Amino acid sequence: MEIVRYVEQGAAEPRVGVRRDGKIAPVRFGSVAELLREPLDALRAGLEPAGSEVDADSVTYLPPVDGRTEVWASGVTYERSREGRVEESVQASVYELVYDAPRPELFLKAVAWRVVTDGEPVGVRADSEVDVPEPELAVVANSRGEIVGYTVCNDMSSRSIEGVNPLYIPQAKIFNGSCSLATGIRPAWEVDTADLAITMKIVRDDAVVFEGETSTARLHRTLEELVEVLYAPSDFPDGAILTTGTGIVPELSFSLTEGDRVDIEIAQVGTLSNPVVRGREPLSWLVDAIERPAARRKGQL
Template sequence: MRIIRFLNESDVPTVAALTDENQVFALPYQGFIELVDAANAQGTTPLKLVLREIENGSPLPTAFENLRLLVPIEAPEVWASGVTYARSKEARNYEATGGKLDSTTFYDKVYDAERPEIFFKSTAARTVGPNDDVYLRSDSNWQIPETELGLVIDSKGTILGYTVGNDMSCRDIEGENPLYLPQAKLWKRSCSIGPSIRLAETVEDPYKFEIACRIYRNNEKVVDGTASTGQLKRKLEELVSFLIRDNEIFDGTILLTGTCIVPPNEFTLQDGDRIENEISGIGVLTNFVKRP
C-alpha cells in the first residue's frame, strides 16, 4: 500500500491510498503525518487504518497515470547519507583525485568508519515532486542526479515509510574541495521526492528494493543504470540512529540513504533532459532538467 498526494479537479491537494493494482482511493486526511497520527490515536497501524477507510469505498475514476501528482509529503527537512555504497566511494575518489584510477582518499576512510557521512540536503520549499523541474546550478559544469531510497521518519526516528529521492549533485564542486559539499548538494530545486510513500509495514525486506536511473536527452536514452539496496554498506536503522543522535528531528523528515548508480564520468546533465528515478514497489519519480 502506498500513499500519494495530488491536485483534484478543484486544484485542492488530496491525500489518497494507491493499491498495488494502481487503484486510487481518496482519504480524509490533510497529509501523511496526520494519517499516522490518526492511526496512533486509534491504537492501530497506518495500513490497517487505510484498509478500513477504503473497505467500502470506490476507487477514483481518474487513472493514477493521469493524476497531477504532488510531493507525497511536505518534509520539513531532507537529510542525506553519502558513501554508503562501494560505487559511490569509487566515484567520490575519482572526483577528489582529478580522475586518478585506483586512488584512495578520505572517502575510503568514511566508507569503513563507524560514523557515516550525513549532511543536510533540503527543506520543503526547495523540494519538488513528480514531473516538476529540477534546476541546474549555474556555477557547476559537472552535474548528475542520484537515485536514492528515502526513509520517511518521525521525531523518534521510527521508519514510517519509503519513498524515491533524487539527490542532485555537482561532482566538480565536491571534487574541488570536500568543504564545498553544502554548495555541491544544496540549492533551489536540487531535490525531488515521490511519487509515493510505501508504508513501512508493507515492506518485508527493505534490502530487496531494485533501483533504476534512466536519463533521456532529445527522447533518446543516454543513461541507464540499475542497483539494489542489498548493496548498501550500512543498515538503515544505523543511518537513522546517527541522524537523530543529539539532534532535533521533526515528524515527516526524510533521510536519503545514498546512491549506487553514478552516470559515466564524462556525463553531465543538460537543460531539457528527463530523469526517471525508479524503485520497485514505490514507483517512478520523473523530473525535467532546467537551467534557470
C-alpha cells in the first residue's frame, strides 16, 4: 500500500488516496499536510477508502508533500558520504568531525511547492561544474514527530559549490529541481528499515554511465535519532519529510549532464526516475503548478 497525491483527468483539485493493486481509492484527508497532523493511530484509521476507485494509470501524480510540510535533509550519515565530502572539500576536516559528532548535520532542503516527483525533471545549477544525484531513504514524520512512512528521495547536489566552502551548502542544495520524491509513501508499519537495499543508475544516451548500491544497514545514525534532533527545537504542524543521507557518491571526476536520467530504487519503499535539465528556466512551470496542479503535466516524461 502507498499513500499518493494525485489529480484525476478533468479535475482541478488534488486528492489524497491509497494505491494498491493498480487502483487508487480516495481517503478522507484532503491533503497530505492534513494527514500528517494526525497521531499515528488516527492516521492509520483514516486510510480506509472514502470513495470510488480509479485506475492508477489514469491520474497525474503530484509529489506526496503539500501545505506547510517541509523537506529537510541529513548529511554525512554514511561513511562513503564522509569520504566523498572530504575528497571534494578544501575544508575536509569539517566533514570528518561531523560524521562522529553527537549532533548530526541537518538542513532545510525544500518547501513543498518546489518538490518534483517521478517522471518530472530534476535540475542542476547553470553555474555549477560538478553535480550529482544523492539517492536517499526519506522518513515521513507527523506533527508529533512519529515516523509514519517512508519514500524515495533524490537529493540533487552541486559538489563544486559545496566543495569551495561548507557555508555554501544552501546554494549547493536548494534550487529549482533540487529535490525529487517518489509518488508514493509506504506506511511505516509495512516496512522493515534495518537493511533496505538502495540502488542507483545514471543513464546517458541509452547507456549506463554510473551505478552504485548501498544499504540502510550502513547508516551511521538511527532514523529515530535524526527525527528527534530535527523536532527538538522546532514545531512542524503539518509534519516533515527528512531525507537520511546518501551512501552512494560517484567519483569526483563524474558529473551529471543535461539529458541524463537518474533511476533510484529502495527495496520495500519504491522507485524514482527523473531526467536531468540544466538551469532555472526548464523548471519555471513549478510556479504555475502552485495554483494549477495540472501544469505539472508538461514537466513529466
